[in-house]
Amino acid sequence: MKFATFAALASSLAVASAYPITGSTVNCRSGPGTSYAVKKSYTKGQDVKITCQTAGTSVEGNNIWDKTSDGCYVADYYVKTGTNGYVTGKCSTSTCVVPKSNQATVDLIAEFEGFRANVYTDATGHPTVGYGHLCTKSKCAEVKYSIPLSQANGKKLLADDMKRFEKCITSMTNTKATLNLNQYGALVSWSFNVGCGAAEGSSLIKRLNAGEAPNTVLANELPKWVHGNGQVLPGLVRRRNAEIALAKKATSDRALPEKC
Structure with a gap:
């Protein structure tokens, strides 16, 4: 009887793989975390089928992310599964490596962002600190280093911020996008400047994924x-030209497709 009961429970969990979304608009991302690009969005009450689950960025204390039948990941916090634990099998672990930007990329971003120890408002109206860190909270409260920033801590913050955009570029490009480290670095600098969402929806990424x-x-x-604000900004013109120049600089160091 115990075995039969367990088997019935396992069977019901396997069948009941569709669950309603609880948030008003919930993003489904290319990977299990908030740093990954948004692939699509779900509305409140919409049923989603979960194919597997995995650990990722914690959302309100829940670090489980659900991979849906659409092939993207949504925070389990926003899915009404009836538990904060796993209800399906764990997703297979990827061994793919997100390429790390080379020093030329770091130097390019640092040069154009410039260093500011205190919080300021950038050309597009966003509160910013350090080497172009766009703040997400009032007075940049999310920054873990003391403000005014030292240059050393500013470089650490820049390195932290760049990881997000390295992940974004890696996740939004497919195997037809063959890039060396300088071309990859130009894209990291660009996405750092314009944001992952804007980059992913661009014709630039679509063309790379088409194999151009x-x-x-x-x-x-x-x-x-x-x-910026409807006007051509000379600083952005110079930055785009520098990114193009970096991309054209020959190197044998491969970046993408990622190594798996």
């Missing part, structure tokens, strides 16, 4: 990203 030559795509597409 990276340097041709970057030379055509990056100059389009020079506006």
